[in-house]
Amino acid sequence: MDIWQLHSQGALHWEQWDEQFALYQVASGETHFLNAFGAAILKQLIAAPQALDALCTHLATEFDCMPDAELCAQVSALLTRFDELGLIQRHDD
Amino acid sequence: MMISELTATELQARLTGGGLCFGCGPFRLRLNSSLQSLLTVLHELYAHYPIYDHSGVDDYRMTLDWASPLRRWLRPVVRFSADGPAPFTDVPITRAFPTLEWGMNWCIAIRAHHVLMLHAAVVERHGRVLVLPAAPGSGKSTLCAALSHSGWRLFSDEFGLIRPEDNAFVPIPRLISLKNQSIAVIRQFSPTAYFGATYHGTHKGSVAHIRPPQASVTRMTELAPAGWVVFPRWQAGAALTLQPIAKERAFMMIASNAFNYEVLGEQAFKTVAHLVNNCKIYTLVYSDLTQAIRILDELTQ
Known part of the structure; x- marks a missing residue:
């Protein structure tokens, strides 16, 4: 099972305005702009490396929705995007 | 001397x-x-x-x-x-x-990478600066020339220099460079503005320079914090509009407007965040300089 984790622990700077976030990754020097959903995924992974299923369960609770296939597909797509951006990485555990 | x-x-x-x-x-x-x-x-x-x-x-x-x-x-x-x-x-x-x-x-x-450099005009009044970031052709220098001949102290018509250690704006009162129609507009708006010659046929068209008001040069070591950020855009015939914009959008616009955001990295992120979090931020669309000056005067009272 794939476990997702941050690419560089502790090397992110956050700014938040209502439900919008700016994120600076020190390792890459990149600035990213996230909505509340994307930020919640990253904050879950900051708290602890997690598998997709566990992430979806946490996010369903946080956003008060069903942990169904649609949610998992959305989370999976964002994880892939964050992986491409070098924010997170996966490894088999 | x-x-x-x-x-x-x-x-x-x-x-x-x-x-x-x-x-x-x-x-x-x-x-x-x-x-x-x-x-x-x-x-x-x-x-x-x-x-x-x-x-x-x-x-x-x-x-x-x-x-x-x-x-x-x-x-x-x-x-x-x-x-x-x-x-x-x-x-x-x-x-x-x-x-x-x-x-x-x-x-x-x-x-000049010891400071974050915004592509912005900057003027000061009552101890705080008004930052006017804009792309070329937005009327930034024209507005800056008008403001600096209407009681505002000129910091720059081109560079918004921010010292990361204390987020203060650093004056660099160079000549104000005006292009094409802006030259006649400012000659009419401020007959006391001291113009040099007009150079025709440059790669930017006709160009003329205004000498900074003497007080701006005399006080060029006096830094000031930011109070307002206004993204100006001159548009022929447009009604005057001054609208607040969302902080995250302002962050994106300011970061992408800076000359050396990538060079300063983390320091730039924190500096832009401080600017966004401590200023009132607006977009301004104008066609009439006098109206624009009046609304900026009211905003910054």
Whole structure:
């Protein structure tokens, strides 16, 4: 099972305005702009490396929705995007 | 001592000898040139800048001179250089001064990485600055020229310099460069503005420079925090609108507007965040300068 984790622990700077976030990754020097959903995924992974299923369960609770296939597909797509951006990485555990 | 206090002979001796060392904002510049045509324009437009002696360490060493001895006589062209190869192509002698101005801007833009550099006009009143970031052609310099002749202190029409350690804006009151229709607009708006010659046929069209008000130069070591950020856009016939914009959008716009955001990295992120979190931020669309000035005066009371 794939476990997702941050690419560089502790090397992110956050700014938040209502439900919008700016994120600076020190390792890459990149600035990213996230909505509340994307930020919640990253904050879950900051708290602890997690598998997709566990992430979806946490996010369903946080956003008060069903942990169904649609949610998992959305989370999976964002994880892939964050992986491409070098924010997170996966490894088999 | 100011440049205006030099006689033409003394100015020429410096330019052709050890260099004319002068201060502009936080920078110490040294200029060498044997171009006779520069003497009058420097004497008039650079009148209020302080002269420094030759013993200090220069931030920028610039030369504006004939491209070669022969090209002084045959279709005369001049070359700007600064501590290395010429960054621009040679230009006809008639465009020497605008090239010097662009050259100084180029020097600052590529090397002043101890500050975050926004592409913005900046003016100050009541101890806080109004930052006007904008893309070329947005009417930024026109608005800046009008404000700086309406009771605001000129920091810059081109560079918003922010010192990351305390987020203070640093004045760099260089000449205000106006293009095309803006020249007539400001001549009419502020008859007291001190204009240099108009240079036609440059790659930016017709260009003229305004000497910064003397008080802006005299007070160029007085930094100030930001109070407002306004993204201006001149649009012919447009109704005046001043609208607040969301902080995250403002962050994106300011970060992408900076010359050296990527160079400063983490420091730039924190500096932009401080600016966004501590200012009121708006977009301004205007077609009438007087209306624009009035609404900015009201905003910043």
